[in-house]
Amino acid sequence: MEEEVVLDQGDAAAVTLESAVFVFSLFDTGALLFLLVYYVITLSDLECDYLNAQQCCDRLNLWVIPKLVAHLILSLVFLLTGHYYLFLGSLPLAAFLLREYLKVPTGNFGVYDPTEIHRLGQLKTHMRDAVIGLAYYLVFFFIYLYCLLTHLLRTNQVPKPDYADDTGL
Template structure:
């Protein structure tokens, strides 16, 4: 039962990460089609960067605590990338250069989104596997 609870917690964290990244992509797309000004877009994106990083860190810690080594190793590169961005102080979107960095920022978030979708599919697989074992 504890393993099932762990997978449900991981599932919830992955869904929240997907929601954060989707919102950031929406802000960048709105900026691209000129529905929002650069200041508001950068403020909205920057507001969610640290919660995204913290959620990813918590996800890795939960994988480590629950002993899901394969999933921990799969999520470690994403965490390493985020820590590298934070250490180089490149984690926030600059208002003055947001238009010149727009394509790069969108590609970065799309790559993260695809990466998280793969992790989510694997999580759903292991969640269903755990439920199937519980019924046996």
């Protein structure tokens, strides 16, 4: 006897919404990982004098708002879809990114200012923040991957094989 698992339309829509949320979170986090690798490489190029401060800061300031928006959208998606633990996990970094963006003094070019990046160890601070963000997104990438896989295994149950007809040959 074979048992069929039949989902009604409401369950099927919920399955695709959950899957879409986790797939989106993987793509968003993957893009942010690549962006933070770019940040680390650019800051290390400045540290080694392969770039001047103006070029480095122009390149990094270009991506400050997209990084913030991508993280805030991800946090909002978790909040709206009822993934409150994942939302709470993304909240500290969202607050840090907002604080970093809003605390830019007037007169500066952006979060990364070429006239101040070499003062008071700001280069080391920016490098530290980029590496911490990279570690954060790497950990959460695997958390989202785990959530996606457990969700897919829970919803798409594979029927157990019937060994009654097996003759052993």
